Amino acid sequence: MKIEKRLEELKEIIKTPDFLEKTMEVPFYVFEYDIEDEALVEYHLRNIKESLPFNIHIIDIFSLLIRILEEMEYLKYLFGRNQKEVFENIAPFITDVQERILNESKDADILFVIGIGKAYPFLKITDILKFLESHIRIPVIVFYPGSFDGVKFFLFDRLQDGVYYRAKPIISREWRENL
Secondary structure, eight states: OOHHHHHHHHHHHHHSGGGGOOOSSOOEEEEEEOGGGHHHHHHHHHHHHHHSSSOEEEEEHHHHHHHHHHHTTOHHHHTTOOHHHHHHHHGGGHHHHHHHHHHHTTTOSEEEEEOHHHHTTTSOHHHHHHHHTTTOOSOEEEEEEEEEOSSEEEETTTEEEEEOSSOEESSOTHHHHTO
16 A cells, blocks of 8 residues: 555544544554655645644654754764764653653644654664653554564664554554555
């Protein structure tokens, strides 16, 4: 199934009355796509946001990390450092990213999380989801450039990116077989 058709199907799923219904279950979903389609996915997400009568908040976790580093005047410090130093110095900011996601989405009906591929390896979606599960009860849809088998994430269909069992694919995986 082509990406445009899958995004249209996503929009129809979101419009169903029971999608926003509060349950005891963690309402986390994963929308998988091929990295080549990232610009198209992000374009369509903005259209979905504008066309639906819900307060949908889109958070690009990579842009959020960069914004936080700039606000703390820390980004310049990281330039020219080796990879190990960058990892060690960014790790303390992961909590800031998680807290900011909560603050920026507090009035949202639905949260779209993008920027996962750009944020790797500094931020992993499994860490973000594990934090959010005890703090947020709105539907969260992760737009993931790779595959998710219901437990394991594979970024770009190559790199194992962690394990998280509480999220569900929002559209069945058959789309990959039908390309």
